[in-house]
Amino acid sequence: MDLNDAFYFVQVVEKGGFSAAARLLNIPKSRLSRRVRQLEEDLGVRLLQRTSRIVTTTDIGEEYYRHAQKALAQFEIAETAVRRKTNRIEGTVTMSCSVGMAQFGLDQILPRFLQEYPGVTVVQRASNRMEDLIKGGIDMAIRGHMDTLPDSSLIQVRLARVEWHMFCSPDYQGILDPSDDPAGLANHPALILGRPGATHQWLLTDGDGQSASVPCRVRFASDDMSTLKNAAALSLGLVALPSYVCRPEVEAGSLVRILPGWTAGTPQISLLMPSREGLLPAFEVLLDFLKRELPTVLAGDAPGSR
Numbered sequence: 401m402d403l404n405d406a407f408y409f410v411q412v413v414e415k416g417g418f419s420a421a422a423r424l425l426n427i428p429k430s431r432l433s434r435r436v437r438q439l440e441e442d443l444g445v446r447l448l449q450r451t452s453r454i455v456t457t458t459d460i461g462e463e464y465y466r467h468a469q470k471a472l473a474q475f476e477i478a479e480t481a482v483r484r485k486t487n488r489i490e491g492t493v494t495m496s497c498s499v500g501m502a503q504f505g506l507d508q509i510l511p512r513f514l515q516e517y518p519g520v521t522v523v524q525r526a527s528n529r530m531e532d533l534i535k536g537g538i539d540m541a542i543r544g545h546m547d548t549l550p551d552s553s554l555i556q557v558r559l560a561r562v563e564w565h566m567f568c569s570p571d572y573q574g575i576l577d578p579s580d581d582p583a584g585l586a587n588h589p590a591l592i593l594g595r596p597g598a599t600h601q602w603l604l605t606d607g608d609g610q611s612a613s614v615p616c617r618v619r620f621a622s623d624d625m626s627t628l629k630n631a632a633a634l635s636l637g638l639v640a641l642p643s644y645v646c647r648p649e650v651e652a653g654s655l656v657r658i659l660p661g662w663t664a665g666t667p668q669i670s671l672l673m674p675s676r677e678g679l680l681p682a683f684e685v686l687l688d689f690l691k692r693e694l695p696t697v698l699a700g701d702a703p704g705s706r
Contacts, residue, residue, distance in 0.1 A: 405439035406468045408432055409447060413465050416535050417455045424537040476680055490519035491682030496533070496541040500593075500625045501669075502526035504645045505697050506542070513689045520682045528594075528623050533674050539683055542690070544667040557671040557687070560695040562642045564664040566602070567655045572635040580661045582612040589619035589637030591628045596621045602640060604662040612662070629655065640664035644698050669698060 408421070412432065415421040422429040440447050447461035457465055497506060502524060510522055525531070525538070533541055533554065544562065566585070568576070577584025582604050590600055602614040619637045622628055625645050632639040633654040649655035671690060673683075 402435075402438070405435045405442070407472060408435045409439055410465060410468050410472060412436060412448070412455065413457055413461075414534055415537065420535060420537075488519065489517050489681045489685050491680050492521040492523060493539050493680075493682050493686050494523040494525065494537060495686075496525045496527065496531050496536070496538045498528050498543065499526045499623065500528075500642070500645065501542055501544070503626065504642070505694060508697055509690065509693050512693075513686060516689075517682070517685055520686065522686065533672065539673065540687070541672045542669065542694075543672060544669050554672045554674060557673070557691070558668060559671055559691060560669045560698045561666050562644065562669055562698050563666050564640050565643050565646070565660075566604075566638060566640050566658045566662070566664055567629075567632055567646050567650075568638050568658055569633050569635040570653065570656050572632075572637070573656050573658060576658060580659055582614045582659060582662060585614045585616065585638060585659070588616055590616040591620045591622075591631050591637045591639040592618055593625065593628060593641070594621065594623060602638075602664060604659065604664055605666075606662050642698070669694070 408425075411421040411425060412418055415424060418429050418432050418436075422432045425432065436448065443464070445460050445464075446458055447464055449456045449458055449461075503526075506524070510524065514520065514522065525536075530543065531538060531541070533539075542559070576588070582602065585602060590602070592600060596618040600616055600618050602612075602616055604612045604614065606612075616638070620628070620631050622631075625641055628639050628641065629646060629649055631637070633649060638658070646655050646657075650657060671687065673687075
């Protein structure tokens with residue numbers, strides 16, 4: 401029996417079908433189907449139930465999948481051990497992240513990582529839409545969230561907490577109430593990240609845990625943080641963004657932080673992955689690098705913001 405056939409079978413099961421697995425493996429679907437059929441013939445059992453729309457495992461196919469997955473993971477562990485001993489870290493890691501994280505956090509980290517590990521290839525998918533990691537062939541995803549992420553089947557590694565602050569241009573600051581009272585922001589034009597609802601409010605919290613909800617009118621909504629920063633610098637309204645995102649503009653004086661005693665949220669940044677078993681060397685070194693470097697990039701207030 402060809403061990404590659406077991407690998408192909410596992411990929412078909414995990415990707416939910418032959419088409420998705422063939423795309424991710426970059427091989428013809430017909431070849432993939434032929435190899436899985438050969439595996440079934442070698443074993444003398446049917447592992448998959450095929451219809452025109454879906455592929456599912458038989459009972460014995462599910463049992464074989466569990467054993468094959470563990471066996472392949474052990475081979476990967478063995479390879480990892482050898483490569484670490486010889487200091488030859490190679491492989492490809494596919495990463496999903498938000499557009500903002502790609503532009504203002506990972507833009508500083510990934511180039512340095514690639515310099516340190518020339519044998520590793522990183523495929524970055526920047527999107528504000530959460531993808532299915534397993535079906536999408538994604539090794540890891542970095543996401544911000546206020547509450548516990550709902551998919552309990554994924555492994556979650558906490559990386560950092562990020563404070564969101566309120567910003568505007570120096571000129572716009574001149575027309576605001578100078579007190580540190582959130583009520584002074586009521587009904588000012590808002591530049592918001594994402595899609596606006598029927599009504600919009602700034603949800604703020606101070607250092608003592610007091611909260612405030614301030615109504616505002618949406619002037620501009622965008623999925624792109626750079627565009628929102630530019631709009632705020634042109635005095636078009638107020639914006640709430642992660643502190644680290646606006647650090648360059650605060651240093652340059654084109655934006656100022658307002659309400660320094662309040663935050664507009666402190667979401668958790670987490671790394672998500674399908675499993676801890678059988679991690680490839682390239683994945684492990686990237687994970688370690690992100691855990692070490694990303695909190696430093698995301699931490700702290702912009703200098704001069706207070």
